[in-house]
Amino acid sequence: MSSFVDECRREWKRxxxxxxxANEMAADLEADLAEAQTEGASAEQVLGSGAFxxxxxxxxxxxxxxxxxxxxxxxxxxxxxxxxxxxxxxxxAAVVIVASAVxxxxxxxxxxxxxxxxxxxxxxxxxxxxxRVFPTQxxxxxxxHALGFAVLLAAMVAVLVLAILYWSPWTxxxxxxxxxxxxxxxxxxxxxx
Amino acid sequence: xxxxxxxxVMQEGPAYGYEMTKRLRxxxxxxxxxxxxxxxxxxxERDGLVQTHRAASNGGPPRKYYEASxxxxxxxxxxxxEWRATRDAVDGVLGLVEAEVRP
Numbered sequence: 001m002s003s004f005v006d007e008c009r010r011e012w013k014r015x016x017x018x019x020x021x022a023n024e025m026a027a028d029l030e031a032d033l034a035e036a037q038t039e040g041a042s043a044e045q046v047l048g049s050g051a052f053x054x055x056x057x058x059x060x061x062x063x064x065x066x067x068x069x070x071x072x073x074x075x076x077x078x079x080x081x082x083x084x085x086x087x088x089x090x091x092x093a094a095v096v097i098v099a100s101a102v103x104x105x106x107x108x109x110x111x112x113x114x115x116x117x118x119x120x121x122x123x124x125x126x127x128x129x130x131x132r133v134f135p136t137q138x139x140x141x142x143x144x145h146a147l148g149f150a151v152l153l154a155a156m157v158a159v160l161v162l163a164i165l166y167w168s169p170w171t172x173x174x175x176x177x178x179x180x181x182x183x184x185x186x187x188x189x190x191x192x193x
Numbered sequence: 194x195x196x197x198x199x200x201x202v203m204q205e206g207p208a209y210g211y212e213m214t215k216r217l218r219x220x221x222x223x224x225x226x227x228x229x230x231x232x233x234x235x236x237x238e239r240d241g242l243v244q245t246h247r248a249a250s251n252g253g254p255p256r257k258y259y260e261a262s263x264x265x266x267x268x269x270x271x272x273x274x275e276w277r278a279t280r281d282a283v284d285g286v287l288g289l290v291e292a293e294v295r296p
Contacts, residue, residue, distance in 0.1 A: 024257065031254045032214075036211055045214075046214060047231075050229045060232045064239065065232075065236070066239040
């Protein structure tokens with residue numbers, strides 16, 4: 001029966017029930033179970049179905065006593081928002097990445113075409129200076145567009161990576177705190193009387 | 194309803210958790226099949242319907258004793274009155290039924 005009380009202690013500690021209250025509940029439970037055992041009664045006769053699930057029993061007792069607080073609905077909506085916003089950002093980023101990549105490829109082909117047309121011109125038959133400026137201006141515009149799309153592509157990839165990181169459960173602060181809480185559950189647990 | 198039963202057995206005198214379980218059982222009510230009295234006692238304490246104090250039990254460790262507070266007494270009186278009215282109303286309907294359970 002003491003393993004049942006130990007499980008309850010661990011659950012109360014995980015739920016951050018104040019130590020004096022947890023100690024009091026554990027001591028009362030331990031004394032009652034010991035008395036019942038002396039009288040030949042089973043834990044089930046004292047605890048009912050709770051005897052098979054110490055964690056639920058401990059959580060229920062602490063909640064009814066008002067020493068833990070149920071998660072507020074606001075927190076749930078934040079959690080769902082936290083899930084939806086990065087997904088939306090990731091979708092937008094993915095669309096922009098595809099569009100940028102297509103534009104970049106199209107721009108590259110256009111620039112290559114310009115070079116291919118410009119290169120066979122024989123210097124002896126070179127057009128007047130004013131006309132020679134024209135292909136340069138086209139190439140310059142293509143270069144700037146390509147640079148812009150490349151920057152946009154890089155930025156959107158960064159946004160996508162950040163969104164994935166934000167969305168990932170491994171970066172969830174709640175998960176970290178929960179893991180921390182479990183890590184604190186050493187064999188000593190709460191101080192006994 | 195079970196909280197009223199707990200307040201009722203406290204009228205015999207202050208009692209700790211397992212002692213109340215025994216008092217309920219002695220009156221023919223076994224609630225352990227559904228759950229434990231500890232969460233119920235926790236709720237009564239949170240709502241200020243019981244007062245508690247810690248005292249030594251018979252040769253055992255100090256125990257937490259529960260007894261009904263003035264608010265608890267009022268709640269018990271109101272609850273019992275409501276229960277009796279409900280019971281009488283249901284009896285008025287079901288009492289007319291002539292039925293017998295055959296093995």
